[in-house]
Amino acid sequence: MNIDEQGGIGWAVKHLLDGYTVARRGWNGRGMFLYYVGPKEPFLGFAVMVTVQGDHVPWLCSQTDLFATDWQIVNGPEVMNPIA
Numbered sequence: 698m699n700i701d702e703q704g705g706i707g708w709a710v711k712h713l714l715d716g717y718t719v720a721r722r723g724w725n726g727r728g729m730f731l732y733y734v735g736p737k738e739p740f741l742g743f744a745v746m747v748t749v750q751g752d753h754v755p756w757l758c759s760q761t762d763l764f765a766t767d768w769q770i771v772n773g774p775e776v777m778n779p780i781a
Contacts, residue, residue: 702769706758709768713744717773721765730771731756 709719713733720730726749736742746756 703766704768705766706763706768712770712773715773718771719768720771721762722767722769723761723765 703722709731712719713731716733718730718732728747728749728751730747731744732747734740734743734745744756744758745753747753
């Protein structure tokens with residue numbers, strides 16, 4: 698896999714599910730990225746954003762993020778699952 702490749706939201710979700718961390722080149726905050734927390738009772742799977750301050754928060758996709766084509770891999774595959 699070429700770590701310099703980028704794609705749309707479907708591309709980003711596929712890589713999240715494969716254990717990679719992803720981010721948008723267009724995000725203003727440096728160091729922000731997403732990772733996926735897989736399902737574990739009683740939780741369903743969800744995306745988490747790591748903020749500039751290093752906080753981990755649940756993430757919802759904006760319209761801008763949904764249609765962006767500048768998603769890229771940050772790291773991975775890694776296991777980042779605080780619920781496990």
